[in-house]
Amino acid sequence: MASIDSFSAPALAGEMVDFSRFRNQVVLIVNVASQCGYTPQYEGLEALYRDYKDRGFTVLGFPCDQFGHQEPGSASEIQDFCSRTYNVTFPLFAKIEVNGPHAHAIYTWLKNEKPGVLGTQGIKWNFTKFLLGRDGQVRARYGSSTKPEELRPAIEQALDDAPADPQP
Known part of the structure:
Protein backbone atom coordinates (compact mmCIF):
# COMPACT_ATOMS: atom_id res chain seq x y z
CA MET A 1 0.00 0.00 0.00
CA ALA A 2 1.39 3.39 -0.99
CA SER A 3 1.83 6.17 1.51
CA ILE A 4 3.14 9.73 1.38
CA ASP A 5 6.64 8.23 1.77
CA SER A 6 6.38 6.96 -1.82
CA PHE A 7 6.47 10.44 -3.37
CA SER A 8 8.71 13.42 -3.98
CA ALA A 9 8.29 16.81 -5.61
CA PRO A 10 10.40 19.87 -6.33
CA ALA A 11 10.11 22.64 -3.76
CA LEU A 12 9.25 26.13 -4.96
CA ALA A 13 12.97 26.96 -4.77
CA GLY A 14 13.74 23.99 -7.04
CA GLU A 15 15.33 21.35 -4.78
CA MET A 16 13.75 17.90 -4.81
CA VAL A 17 11.94 16.99 -1.59
CA ASP A 18 11.57 13.32 -0.67
CA PHE A 19 8.31 13.00 1.24
CA SER A 20 9.79 10.38 3.54
CA ARG A 21 10.89 13.45 5.51
CA PHE A 22 7.24 13.75 6.60
CA ARG A 23 7.14 10.20 8.00
CA ASN A 24 5.21 9.99 11.29
CA GLN A 25 3.78 13.48 10.80
CA VAL A 26 0.20 14.56 10.26
CA VAL A 27 0.14 16.29 6.87
CA LEU A 28 -2.37 18.61 5.22
CA ILE A 29 -1.89 18.77 1.44
CA VAL A 30 -3.54 21.72 -0.34
CA ASN A 31 -3.58 22.90 -3.95
CA VAL A 32 -3.17 26.67 -3.65
CA ALA A 33 -3.46 29.75 -5.87
CA SER A 34 -2.59 33.41 -5.37
CA GLN A 35 -5.51 34.99 -7.25
CA CYS A 36 -8.47 32.94 -6.04
CA GLY A 37 -11.45 33.86 -3.91
CA TYR A 38 -10.15 31.27 -1.43
CA THR A 39 -6.61 32.73 -1.35
CA PRO A 40 -7.21 34.27 2.11
CA GLN A 41 -7.18 30.65 3.38
CA TYR A 42 -3.40 30.98 3.32
CA GLU A 43 -3.78 32.85 6.61
CA GLY A 44 -5.68 29.98 8.23
CA LEU A 45 -3.33 27.36 6.81
CA GLU A 46 -0.35 29.24 8.25
CA ALA A 47 -2.11 29.49 11.63
CA LEU A 48 -2.67 25.71 11.65
CA TYR A 49 0.98 25.13 10.74
CA ARG A 50 2.29 27.42 13.46
CA ASP A 51 -0.08 26.05 16.10
CA TYR A 52 0.62 22.37 15.47
CA LYS A 53 4.08 22.08 13.86
CA ASP A 54 5.76 21.35 17.20
CA ARG A 55 3.40 18.38 17.63
CA GLY A 56 4.37 16.82 14.30
CA PHE A 57 2.07 18.57 11.81
CA THR A 58 2.84 20.21 8.51
CA VAL A 59 1.02 21.84 5.62
CA LEU A 60 2.26 21.19 2.08
CA GLY A 61 1.14 23.79 -0.47
CA PHE A 62 1.04 22.92 -4.17
CA PRO A 63 0.47 25.92 -6.44
CA CYS A 64 -1.75 25.01 -9.37
CA ASP A 65 -2.87 27.08 -12.36
CA GLN A 66 -5.57 24.71 -13.67
CA PHE A 67 -8.56 26.61 -12.29
CA GLY A 68 -9.34 29.93 -13.92
CA HIS A 69 -5.63 30.79 -14.45
CA GLN A 70 -5.51 31.88 -10.79
CA GLU A 71 -1.84 31.00 -10.23
CA PRO A 72 -0.07 32.59 -13.21
CA GLY A 73 3.09 33.61 -11.37
CA SER A 74 6.61 32.26 -11.51
CA ALA A 75 8.10 30.41 -8.54
CA SER A 76 9.73 33.60 -7.25
CA GLU A 77 6.49 35.58 -7.67
CA ILE A 78 4.53 32.91 -5.79
CA GLN A 79 7.11 32.83 -2.99
CA ASP A 80 7.16 36.61 -2.75
CA PHE A 81 3.36 36.86 -2.66
CA CYS A 82 2.97 34.15 -0.02
CA SER A 83 5.73 35.55 2.18
CA ARG A 84 4.76 39.20 1.84
CA THR A 85 0.98 38.87 1.98
CA TYR A 86 0.43 35.93 4.35
CA ASN A 87 3.85 35.35 5.96
CA VAL A 88 3.70 31.72 4.82
CA THR A 89 6.39 29.53 6.38
CA PHE A 90 5.01 26.07 5.57
CA PRO A 91 6.58 24.20 2.62
CA LEU A 92 5.52 25.31 -0.85
CA PHE A 93 6.24 23.26 -3.94
CA ALA A 94 6.75 23.97 -7.62
CA LYS A 95 3.59 24.59 -9.62
CA ILE A 96 1.91 21.32 -10.61
CA GLU A 97 -1.21 19.98 -12.28
CA VAL A 98 -3.70 18.15 -10.07
CA ASP A 135 0.81 6.42 9.10
CA GLY A 136 1.10 8.34 5.80
CA GLN A 137 -2.43 7.38 4.74
CA VAL A 138 -5.20 9.73 3.60
CA ARG A 139 -7.76 10.19 6.35
CA ALA A 140 -10.07 12.82 4.85
CA ARG A 141 -10.71 15.10 1.90
CA TYR A 142 -12.20 18.58 2.25
CA GLY A 143 -13.57 20.88 -0.42
CA SER A 144 -12.40 24.39 -1.17
CA SER A 145 -15.07 26.03 0.96
CA THR A 146 -13.95 24.20 4.11
CA LYS A 147 -12.04 26.80 6.10
CA PRO A 148 -8.72 25.74 7.62
CA GLU A 149 -9.93 26.46 11.17
CA GLU A 150 -12.74 23.92 10.66
CA LEU A 151 -10.06 21.21 10.39
CA ARG A 152 -8.72 21.70 13.92
CA PRO A 153 -10.70 18.84 15.52
CA ALA A 154 -9.64 16.38 12.79
CA ILE A 155 -6.01 17.52 12.99
CA GLU A 156 -5.99 17.13 16.76
CA GLN A 157 -7.49 13.63 16.44
CA ALA A 158 -4.85 12.70 13.88
CA LEU A 159 -2.06 14.10 16.07
CA ASP A 160 -3.33 11.92 18.90
CA ASP A 161 -3.50 8.96 16.49
CA ALA A 162 -7.23 8.63 17.03
CA PRO A 163 -9.21 7.84 13.89
CA ALA A 164 -10.35 11.01 12.18
CA ASP A 165 -13.93 11.28 10.97
CA PRO A 166 -13.78 11.68 7.19
CA GLN A 167 -15.78 14.65 6.05
CA PRO A 168 -16.74 15.68 2.53
Whole structure:
Protein backbone atom coordinates (compact mmCIF):
# COMPACT_ATOMS: atom_id res chain seq x y z
CA MET A 1 0.00 0.00 0.00
CA ALA A 2 1.39 3.39 -0.99
CA SER A 3 1.83 6.17 1.51
CA ILE A 4 3.14 9.73 1.38
CA ASP A 5 6.64 8.23 1.77
CA SER A 6 6.38 6.96 -1.82
CA PHE A 7 6.47 10.44 -3.37
CA SER A 8 8.71 13.42 -3.98
CA ALA A 9 8.29 16.81 -5.61
CA PRO A 10 10.40 19.87 -6.33
CA ALA A 11 10.11 22.64 -3.76
CA LEU A 12 9.25 26.13 -4.96
CA ALA A 13 12.97 26.96 -4.77
CA GLY A 14 13.74 23.99 -7.04
CA GLU A 15 15.33 21.35 -4.78
CA MET A 16 13.75 17.90 -4.81
CA VAL A 17 11.94 16.99 -1.59
CA ASP A 18 11.57 13.32 -0.67
CA PHE A 19 8.31 13.00 1.24
CA SER A 20 9.79 10.38 3.54
CA ARG A 21 10.89 13.45 5.51
CA PHE A 22 7.24 13.75 6.60
CA ARG A 23 7.14 10.20 8.00
CA ASN A 24 5.21 9.99 11.29
CA GLN A 25 3.78 13.48 10.80
CA VAL A 26 0.20 14.56 10.26
CA VAL A 27 0.14 16.29 6.87
CA LEU A 28 -2.37 18.61 5.22
CA ILE A 29 -1.89 18.77 1.44
CA VAL A 30 -3.54 21.72 -0.34
CA ASN A 31 -3.58 22.90 -3.95
CA VAL A 32 -3.17 26.67 -3.65
CA ALA A 33 -3.46 29.75 -5.87
CA SER A 34 -2.59 33.41 -5.37
CA GLN A 35 -5.51 34.99 -7.25
CA CYS A 36 -8.47 32.94 -6.04
CA GLY A 37 -11.45 33.86 -3.91
CA TYR A 38 -10.15 31.27 -1.43
CA THR A 39 -6.61 32.73 -1.35
CA PRO A 40 -7.21 34.27 2.11
CA GLN A 41 -7.18 30.65 3.38
CA TYR A 42 -3.40 30.98 3.32
CA GLU A 43 -3.78 32.85 6.61
CA GLY A 44 -5.68 29.98 8.23
CA LEU A 45 -3.33 27.36 6.81
CA GLU A 46 -0.35 29.24 8.25
CA ALA A 47 -2.11 29.49 11.63
CA LEU A 48 -2.67 25.71 11.65
CA TYR A 49 0.98 25.13 10.74
CA ARG A 50 2.29 27.42 13.46
CA ASP A 51 -0.08 26.05 16.10
CA TYR A 52 0.62 22.37 15.47
CA LYS A 53 4.08 22.08 13.86
CA ASP A 54 5.76 21.35 17.20
CA ARG A 55 3.40 18.38 17.63
CA GLY A 56 4.37 16.82 14.30
CA PHE A 57 2.07 18.57 11.81
CA THR A 58 2.84 20.21 8.51
CA VAL A 59 1.02 21.84 5.62
CA LEU A 60 2.26 21.19 2.08
CA GLY A 61 1.14 23.79 -0.47
CA PHE A 62 1.04 22.92 -4.17
CA PRO A 63 0.47 25.92 -6.44
CA CYS A 64 -1.75 25.01 -9.37
CA ASP A 65 -2.87 27.08 -12.36
CA GLN A 66 -5.57 24.71 -13.67
CA PHE A 67 -8.56 26.61 -12.29
CA GLY A 68 -9.34 29.93 -13.92
CA HIS A 69 -5.63 30.79 -14.45
CA GLN A 70 -5.51 31.88 -10.79
CA GLU A 71 -1.84 31.00 -10.23
CA PRO A 72 -0.07 32.59 -13.21
CA GLY A 73 3.09 33.61 -11.37
CA SER A 74 6.61 32.26 -11.51
CA ALA A 75 8.10 30.41 -8.54
CA SER A 76 9.73 33.60 -7.25
CA GLU A 77 6.49 35.58 -7.67
CA ILE A 78 4.53 32.91 -5.79
CA GLN A 79 7.11 32.83 -2.99
CA ASP A 80 7.16 36.61 -2.75
CA PHE A 81 3.36 36.86 -2.66
CA CYS A 82 2.97 34.15 -0.02
CA SER A 83 5.73 35.55 2.18
CA ARG A 84 4.76 39.20 1.84
CA THR A 85 0.98 38.87 1.98
CA TYR A 86 0.43 35.93 4.35
CA ASN A 87 3.85 35.35 5.96
CA VAL A 88 3.70 31.72 4.82
CA THR A 89 6.39 29.53 6.38
CA PHE A 90 5.01 26.07 5.57
CA PRO A 91 6.58 24.20 2.62
CA LEU A 92 5.52 25.31 -0.85
CA PHE A 93 6.24 23.26 -3.94
CA ALA A 94 6.75 23.97 -7.62
CA LYS A 95 3.59 24.59 -9.62
CA ILE A 96 1.91 21.32 -10.61
CA GLU A 97 -1.21 19.98 -12.28
CA VAL A 98 -3.70 18.15 -10.07
CA ASN A 99 -6.04 16.86 -12.80
CA GLY A 100 -5.60 15.34 -16.23
CA PRO A 101 -2.86 13.30 -17.87
CA HIS A 102 -0.07 15.46 -16.40
CA ALA A 103 -1.35 15.42 -12.82
CA HIS A 104 1.44 15.00 -10.28
CA ALA A 105 1.64 11.43 -8.96
CA ILE A 106 0.82 12.50 -5.40
CA TYR A 107 -2.47 13.97 -6.59
CA THR A 108 -3.31 10.86 -8.59
CA TRP A 109 -2.78 8.85 -5.40
CA LEU A 110 -4.69 11.30 -3.17
CA LYS A 111 -7.71 11.31 -5.49
CA ASN A 112 -7.74 7.51 -5.69
CA GLU A 113 -7.50 7.18 -1.92
CA LYS A 114 -10.25 9.71 -1.14
CA PRO A 115 -12.59 10.42 -4.03
CA GLY A 116 -14.80 13.48 -3.81
CA VAL A 117 -18.55 13.78 -3.57
CA LEU A 118 -20.37 10.95 -5.34
CA GLY A 119 -17.04 9.22 -5.96
CA THR A 120 -15.67 11.83 -8.33
CA GLN A 121 -11.91 11.73 -8.78
CA GLY A 122 -11.13 15.21 -10.03
CA ILE A 123 -10.15 18.16 -7.93
CA LYS A 124 -12.94 20.72 -8.40
CA TRP A 125 -11.11 23.95 -7.48
CA ASN A 126 -8.21 25.54 -5.64
CA PHE A 127 -7.77 24.91 -1.91
CA THR A 128 -9.02 21.33 -1.88
CA LYS A 129 -7.46 19.74 1.21
CA PHE A 130 -6.31 16.22 2.07
CA LEU A 131 -5.50 15.25 5.66
CA LEU A 132 -3.02 12.43 6.15
CA GLY A 133 -2.36 10.61 9.41
CA ARG A 134 0.96 9.72 10.99
CA ASP A 135 0.81 6.42 9.10
CA GLY A 136 1.10 8.34 5.80
CA GLN A 137 -2.43 7.38 4.74
CA VAL A 138 -5.20 9.73 3.60
CA ARG A 139 -7.76 10.19 6.35
CA ALA A 140 -10.07 12.82 4.85
CA ARG A 141 -10.71 15.10 1.90
CA TYR A 142 -12.20 18.58 2.25
CA GLY A 143 -13.57 20.88 -0.42
CA SER A 144 -12.40 24.39 -1.17
CA SER A 145 -15.07 26.03 0.96
CA THR A 146 -13.95 24.20 4.11
CA LYS A 147 -12.04 26.80 6.10
CA PRO A 148 -8.72 25.74 7.62
CA GLU A 149 -9.93 26.46 11.17
CA GLU A 150 -12.74 23.92 10.66
CA LEU A 151 -10.06 21.21 10.39
CA ARG A 152 -8.72 21.70 13.92
CA PRO A 153 -10.70 18.84 15.52
CA ALA A 154 -9.64 16.38 12.79
CA ILE A 155 -6.01 17.52 12.99
CA GLU A 156 -5.99 17.13 16.76
CA GLN A 157 -7.49 13.63 16.44
CA ALA A 158 -4.85 12.70 13.88
CA LEU A 159 -2.06 14.10 16.07
CA ASP A 160 -3.33 11.92 18.90
CA ASP A 161 -3.50 8.96 16.49
CA ALA A 162 -7.23 8.63 17.03
CA PRO A 163 -9.21 7.84 13.89
CA ALA A 164 -10.35 11.01 12.18
CA ASP A 165 -13.93 11.28 10.97
CA PRO A 166 -13.78 11.68 7.19
CA GLN A 167 -15.78 14.65 6.05
CA PRO A 168 -16.74 15.68 2.53
